[in-house]
Amino acid sequence: MLRTRSLFAFAILIPLVGATIPAEAAKTDAAAARAACFQKANEAAAAVGFSATGADKNAMGQDAYRQCCFKAGIRP
Numbered sequence: 001m002l003r004t005r006s007l008f009a010f011a012i013l014i015p016l017v018g019a020t021i022p023a024e025a026a027k028t029d030a031a032a033a034r035a036a037c038f039q040k041a042n043e044a045a046a047a048v049g050f051s052a053t054g055a056d057k058n059a060m061g062q063d064a065y066r067q068c069c070f071k072a073g074i075r076p
Contacts, residue, residue: 030074037068 044064045057069076 033072033074034069037065037072037074040068041065 041061041064045061048057048060066076
């Protein structure tokens with residue numbers, strides 16, 4: 001009898017937990033997070049310095065953008 005109750009409770013709990021995960025993910029505004037990450041990427045590229053090549057600035061900006069996106073939980 002205990003096993004049946006446990007299975008019933010498990011069958012009810014899983015869909016409820018699964019329904020809350022997308023709701024939590026939808027709370028973040030992806031457009032605002034991307035704008036903030038883009039700003040951080042520009043700041044990182046500007047911080048490299050005047051004598052750096054374009055490729056170095058692009059690499060630093062891309063790295064900063066990807067790290068920011070991963071921290072924000074959005075796709076880069």
